[in-house]
Amino acid sequence: MTLILEPNFAEPGRRYFRDFSPGDDFYQLLIDAHRDLTDEQSALLNAKLVLLLANHVGDIAVIREALQRARENLAPTP
Amino acid sequence: MLKTYEYPKFEYRRPAELDSAASGRRPVIVVGAGPVGMSAAIDLAQHGVPVLVLDEDDTVSIGSRGVCYAKRALEIFDRLGLGDAVCDRGVSWNVGRTFFGEREVYSFNLRPQPDHKRPGMINLQQYHLEEKLVGRCAQAGVEIRWKNKVVGVQPGSRSVVLEVETPDGRYAIDCDWLVVADGARSPVRHMLGLDVEGKVFTDRFLIADVVMQADFPAERWFWFDPPFHRNQSVLLHKQADNVWRIDFQLGWDADPEEEKKPERVVPRIRAMLGEARPFELEWVSVYTFQCRRMQRFRHGRCLFAGDAAHQVSPFGARGANSGVQDTDNLAWKLALVLGGQAPEALLDSYSDERTLAADENIMNSTRSTDFITPKSAVSRTFRNAVLQLAGHHAFARKLVNSGRLSVPSVYAESLLNSPDADFFAGDMVPGAPLDDAPVEIDGEPAWLLDHLGGRFQLLLYVERAADADARALAELKTAIALEPVLIVARPGGRPGLPVLHDVRGRFLERYDALPGSAWLVRPDQHVAARWRRLAPAAVRAALARATCN
Numbered sequence: 001m002t003l004i005l006e007p008n009f010a011e012p013g014r015r016y017f018r019d020f021s022p023g024d025d026f027y028q029l030l031i032d033a034h035r036d037l038t039d040e041q042s043a044l045l046n047a048k049l050v051l052l053l054a055n056h057v058g059d060i061a062v063i064r065e066a067l068q069r070a071r072e073n074l075a076p077t078p
Numbered sequence: 079m080l081k082t083y084e085y086p087k088f089e090y091r092r093p094a095e096l097d098s099a100a101s102g103r104r105p106v107i108v109v110g111a112g113p114v115g116m117s118a119a120i121d122l123a124q125h126g127v128p129v130l131v132l133d134e135d136d137t138v139s140i141g142s143r144g145v146c147y148a149k150r151a152l153e154i155f156d157r158l159g160l161g162d163a164v165c166d167r168g169v170s171w172n173v174g175r176t177f178f179g180e181r182e183v184y185s186f187n188l189r190p191q192p193d194h195k196r197p198g199m200i201n202l203q204q205y206h207l208e209e210k211l212v213g214r215c216a217q218a219g220v221e222i223r224w225k226n227k228v229v230g231v232q233p234g235s236r237s238v239v240l241e242v243e244t245p246d247g248r249y250a251i252d253c254d255w256l257v258v259a260d261g262a263r264s265p266v267r268h269m270l271g272l273d274v275e276g277k278v279f280t281d282r283f284l285i286a287d288v289v290m291q292a293d294f295p296a297e298r299w300f301w302f303d304p305p306f307h308r309n310q311s312v313l314l315h316k317q318a319d320n321v322w323r324i325d326f327q328l329g330w331d332a333d334p335e336e337e338k339k340p341e342r343v344v345p346r347i348r349a350m351l352g353e354a355r356p357f358e359l360e361w362v363s364v365y366t367f368q369c370r371r372m373q374r375f376r377h378g379r380c381l382f383a384g385d386a387a388h389q390v391s392p393f394g395a396r397g398a399n400s401g402v403q404d405t406d407n408l409a410w411k412l413a414l415v416l417g418g419q420a421p422e423a424l425l426d427s428y429s430d431e432r433t434l435a436a437d438e439n440i441m442n443s444t445r446s447t448d449f450i451t452p453k454s455a456v457s458r459t460f461r462n463a464v465l466q467l468a469g470h471h472a473f474a475r476k477l478v479n480s481g482r483l484s485v486p487s488v489y490a491e492s493l494l495n496s497p498d499a500d501f502f503a504g505d506m507v508p509g510a511p512l513d514d515a516p517v518e519i520d521g522e523p524a525w526l527l528d529h530l531g532g533r534f535q536l537l538l539y540v541e542r543a544a545d546a547d548a549r550a551l552a553e554l555k556t557a558i559a560l561e562p563v564l565i566v567a568r569p570g571g572r573p574g575l576p577v578l579h580d581v582r583g584r585f586l587e588r589y590d591a592l593p594g595s596a597w598l599v600r601p602d603q604h605v606a607a608r609w610r611r612l613a614p615a616a617v618r619a620a621l622a623r624a625t626c627n
Binding site (some may be wrong): 027 | 442445448449454455456457460464466467470471472473476477479482485488490505510
């Protein structure tokens with residue numbers, strides 16, 4: 001498995017008539033999850049989310065690639 | 079300040095009601111001669127319903143206001159007989175570019191599919207559109223009374239009585255049905271004590287119409303955090319007559335009166351365009367917005383449409399466009415009810431279908447607003463992360479939300495639909511607005527949608543015109559007029575029937591057509607039902623269902 005970089009959001013059983021809808025559904029869920037949290041709580045939520053999703057992905061090669069991509073333009077690669 | 083446009087002044091005429099007590103009751107009165115009210119009036123007139131429009135003013139919209147008219151609204155204008163006039167006057171565009179800082183991160187093309195008559199969007203100042211609509215109203219026999227302000231409404235179970243104020247005094251007039259299209263502040267809604275629920279956004283935007291000679295392409299350009307307006311967003315649109323619309327996000331703390339002053343506006347625009355480019359300021363306004371709607375759009379004999387019924391943020395051009403779609407949905411239903419061919423329940427389906435459409439518009443424009451103007455530090459971090467990734471990765475480009483531009487709603491859950499009994503692929507499900515396709519009629523190029531709408535039609539797809547089952551077509555006699563239309567794979571005619579040749583196979587592809595497939599199409603060009611085999615009894619049942627009979 002390699003890291004998927006094409007649009008990949010969908011909800012089983014739902015029909016989408018517009019290609020932007022599934023991604024927008026995800027983004028709203030993400031932003032709503034942070035509503036009314038302090039910055040510190042938000043940072044903790046994000047950390048937990050990364051851990052949960054990383055465990056779900058499981059494949060450490062994929063996670064390594066995602067981490068590299070996420071770090072691009074922030075600092076030299078460690 | 080205006081340099082390119084002279085506002086017309088429409089003539090006020092003393093209404094006859096001021097001199098004679100008893101005037102005839104009107105079948106329909108429309109309040110508000112904006113794009114929505116006038117579209118409703120023209121549509122009703124085309125259905126043979128006499129319409130009176132009342133407007134408190136005597137000119138068109140001041141400033142460019144609603145600028146972007148989407149493909150679906152243009153298709154409706156085609157049906158109303160002014161599509162060409164609007165498109166010829168406007169600037170058509172399909173490409174939108176999004177910048178983050180100094181870099182382009184994303185672009186889209188609104189019309190990825192070829193072979194549609196109308197482009198994804200045209201930009202046209204609202205005053206130009208309204209002038210065309212006023213002209214078309216006159217042609218269609220719609221009476222517009224300027225300087226006639228509704229100051230009282232008495233809703234009744236059998237009629238609605240209006241109190242109208244004119245420069246010469248007041249008069250009363252009654253109607254069977256009242257179409258309320260008097261805008262976001264809707265005086266009529268207030269007089270009826272009806273609520274509109276939703277949320278107000280705490281942000282302010284400056285909009286300026288700027289006249290300049292510029293060789294920028296006719297594209298929508300959107301900046302997140304540009305160097306010339308840090309930490310805020312900016313939007314640029316080209317309009318007719320070298321007028322450009324620029325939107326600057328200002329933030330909630332901005333003073334609207336101060337920000338409107340040329341000495342504040344001009345430096346902002348100069349920072350954007352550069353010192354060298356000459357321009358003139360035509361019109362400036364500072365706005366805030368709401369995302370909200372009425373719970374129901376039908377209240378007895380009062381039918382609410384456009385901003386009077388629902389309001390959205392401007393991101394996505396979903397205001398005027400959805401208002402025109404309201405009237406597209408309403409006019410044929412009201413005409414059938416007035417003609418005694420459908421029960422009043424059909425008007426509840428107007429409310430059902432268009433409140434769902436309003437929810438979709440509100441949801442999309444709220445999402446765009448939350449992306450453009452993040453409300454928290456973490457929201458801003460995610461937004462900027464999406465924009466950074468968008469420079470490299472397709473998945474992130476899809477998440478960039480600088481406005482999801484107006485597309486029509488699919489009334490997939492509507493009670494007017496007959497559910498599919500047969501399998502079809504593609505998006506032309508019951509409730510969907512029809513996709514256009516190029517066709518030929520007697521060898522002459524034409525467009526599918528130009529031949530549909532205004533009445534119920536039955537599209538029947540066959541290989542050759544002669545293949546159509548004459549007996550089944552003859553059995554289609556229905557109480558509500560239903561016109562059969564043949565779509566044929568191979569050229570050829572058939573006496574007494576409109577025959578459209580699917581010259582490029584686009585109908586076949588977009589509708590997943592097979593020889594013998596049939597579609598029941600509503601007067602507003604939405605699918606009501608579809609079948610793989612034409613069965614007159616099923617068609618009659620679907621037509622009854624689509625009209626609440």
